[in-house]
Amino acid sequence: MELRQLEYLVAVVEEASFTRAAARLHVTQPGVSSQIRQLERELGQRLLDRSGRTVRPTEVGATVLEYARSALSSVAGARLAVDEYAGLLRGHVAVGTVTLASTLDLPGLLASFHRRHPAVEISLRESSSDELAEALTASRLDAAVLAPAYTSPPGVELQAIADEPLVAAVSRDDPLAVAGRDRLALSELADRALITFTHSTGTRGDIDAACVAAGFRPRIAFEASDPGVLARLAAHGMGVAILPAPIARDHPEELHVLFTDPVIRGRLALAWRSAGTESPAATAFLAHARAALRTPV
Known part of the structure; x- marks a missing residue:
């Protein structure tokens, strides 16, 4: 046999x-x-x-x-x-992410782990924050980058890895840009067509909540999960884009950036099961990710 x-x-x-x-x-x-x-x-x-x-x-x-x-x-x-x-790690690591995590160098993180542990297979899936949290608790994922709610999902631990302001971005010929303004009350956007993320990113919930707290329901003209698409739509004068500040600043010739009052913050977190990972490979990846991903100051 x-x-x-x-x-x-x-x-x-x-x-x-x-x-x-x-x-x-x-x-x-x-x-x-x-x-x-x-x-x-x-x-x-x-x-x-x-x-x-x-x-x-x-x-x-x-x-x-x-x-x-x-x-x-x-x-x-x-x-x-x-x-x-012998110091050789094998196995498989399943990682999830929201689209908004494009503001992080997630490919670089995966590549650096692969160089350290070439025998470990890595898979990556993209989904909404809620679905990623559910996949974690069901052990279909070992770790995920998601936009967290105000409380941790049951059975999931979080490490903050990004916390940056979201800004309003308009085309260079928009009246807000022509006036040279660099700040506006969020309530001033009540009558403007907004260009923002889909609900799948998680950050959309923070944007909607901030608008309601400012006394209005946002009038969404366009939504997409890719922040680059939002930036290009705003550059063409299709509305006011709500974007992470680093993304908006990547288009200095096309976009005029304004900070909002109050500030809307875009947050990302590394998430994993509270009960711990189920394999040495997953444990090693989580340790690598927690050390490599920056924590906001």
Whole structure:
């Protein structure tokens, strides 16, 4: 009995197909079938029922399957222990982010972790802050960059990594720019068409709340998750964009920037499960991210 045969058995049962199992294992379908038949001959029992449209384990096959999974798990654990002893980390890290995190060098963070731990696979998904928090608590993500609410989601810990003002940005021929103003009361935007983020970014909630507190409901003309799109729309005179200050300042020839009173702040946080991560790779990534991402002063 070989570990390869047990791995093939588990894959065939989970995929309910020799063909899909072969694709998953990156081997040929006849090779999978041959190894399973060899295992059945060695044990003297049929492990798989091939009579239907899908492959299913026989009664004895289901029993063997439990031991096969246990054996494969033990071998993986032994390899991980040896890798850790040798200083080589393996595994997979799932990271999430809101679009607004483009103001951070998240690709640079992932790249620096990859250079340090090249055997660790990294995946990245983009979603709303609420969905990212839910994915964290459900263990579908190991860490996420999100726009936090005023209280931490249940089961999630946060480390602030960005806290910067959002500004109003208008085209250079807008009356606010022509007047040379650099500040305005937020209430002055009550009758203006606003260009701002979608609700998926999280920061949109802060913008809406600030407008309501100033006595009006914002009149949203355009919304997008990419701050660069918002900046270009404002540069073309389509309205007043509410943007992170660094993004607005990246367009000095096209945009005039005004600070609002009160100031709306754009906040980002690194989030992870309060109960801790479930793998050495995820633990190492979280430590790397917490050290690398800047904390606002």
